[in-house]
Amino acid sequence: MRIRFAALLMVLLLGVFGLAGCGSEEKKPAAEAPKAEETAKPAEQAAASAEVKPMQVGFVYVSPIGDAGYSYAHDMGRQAVAAMEGVTTSYVESVPEGADSERVIMNMARKNFDIIFTTSYGYMDPTLKVAGEFPNLTFLHCSGYKTAENMSAYFGRIYQARYLTGMVAGKMTKSNILGYAAAFPIPEVIRGINAFTLGARAVNPDVKVHVVWTKTWYDPATEKEAAKSLLDIGADVIAQHQDSPAPQEAAQERGAYSVGYNTDMTAFAPKSHLTAAVWNWAPFYTTVVDKVRKGEWKSDHYWWGLAEGIVDIAPYGEMVPEEVRALVDARKAEIKSGAYKVFTGPINDQSGKERIAAGEVAPDDVLLGMTWFVEGVVGSNE
Structure with a gap:
């Protein structure tokens, strides 16, 4: 569901804040029609709220909703929308990118959905195409960079949360080897790895972050094997840019710690899970x-x-000491207030070349086109 480097680097030419990829690679066939989850609205309530315009809102997910991960996080946001007065929501999960996604989006548009949210990078062009045919409807695409008069692009600064989880990992490691199971070498993922590494090295300069690419967004078996390969080289904390909790489970099985992604994954590895970089889409979707x-x-x-x-970050595991929590919480407050910027120089790349000068803050176009690793990352960026 992600972009090729050449395509994403077009962000640099747009001159506006853009978004990078997110989501899951699909393993199941797409449903032919939306599953509707309508928020029941009593007749008397509707009558009393005649001025509230009824809205029909659709969501397209690239992976199964399940009980954790990327699509699950988006669906929590959808449920907040469904709770709004006069709003009906529908969704289709497990929609492969390409022709299948265009068919699902078109189906929603033909049913005159007022708003359609498409949540995988690979849905960008299909969404743009359908938006062009239905100018009176509103489309929003997560993680891409193309827009139209009736189509917006959106994402979140998850790198801020990844920096904080890196701080936790840097404080909890004993081997100073952190493992990172990562999906594809594109700017969104590289930016997250870099932020995690900067956070870890801010509290432990001896830390190295070893990266293994899975070349998949959602494949629990492959994700688990990637985590095991990192554990085999001595990593005692496993982080991830993957949708399933499989890396968390691998870490717990080996007696190592783990850092989750998308949602709180504590339930899958309660003895291992330190925290996670998590999404809360409700504020954006309801707005x-x-x-x-x-x-x-x-x-x-x-x-x-x-x-x-x-x-945000998920609640800390009970194994995280109070002094670590206080340290991370203080930095979180600084990031939230704007007093601290994650990508503030001096920052060098893997080769030691200065990429961000001392005192400078990387602008968004640099972050959105980031294809290089910071010092402390071990692995190829391809």
Whole structure:
């Protein structure tokens, strides 16, 4: 569901805040029709709220919703939308990118859904195509960079949360070897690895972060094998940019620690899970629906962060000492207030070349086109 480097680097030419990829590679065939989950609205409530415009909102997911991970996080946001007065929501899960996704998006558009959210990078072009055919509907695409008059792009500054989880990992490691099971070598993932590494080395300069690429967004077996390979070289904390909790489970089986992603994965590895970089899509989705209903929504690139409540870290595992929690919480407050920027120089790349000068803060176009690893990362960026 992600972009090729050449395509993503076009962000640098856009000159506006863009978004990078997110999501899961699908393993199941797409459903032919949306599953509707309608929020029941008593007749008397509807009558009393005649001024509230009814809205039909659709969501397209690339992986199964399940009980953790990327699509699950988006669906929690959908449920917040479904709870809004006068709003009906529908979704289709496990939709492969390409022709299948275009068919599902088109099906929603033909049913006159007021708003359609497509949550995988690989849905970008199909969404843009359908948006062009239905100019009176509103489309929002997660993680891409293309927009139209009736299509926005959106994502979140999850790298802020990844920095904080890196701090936790850096404090908890004994071997100073951190493992990172990562999906594809594209800027979103590389940016996250770099932020995690910067956080870890801020509290433990001796740390090295070893990266293994899985070349998949959602494949529990492959993700688990990647984690095992990292454990085999001495990693005692496993982090991930993957959708399933399989790396967490691998870490617990070996008596190592782990850092999750997308949602709180404590339940899958309670003895291992330190924390996780997590999504909270509800503030964004409910804001969009409210503004579209009021005629106030404008197409743009949206990149919210800790300050807006769209990203955060999961509760700490009970094994995380109070002094570590206090340290990370203090930095979290600084990031949230804007007093601290994650990518503040001096920052060198793997070769020792200065990429961000001392005192400088990397602008968004640099972050969005990031294809190089920071010092402390062990592994290829390809």
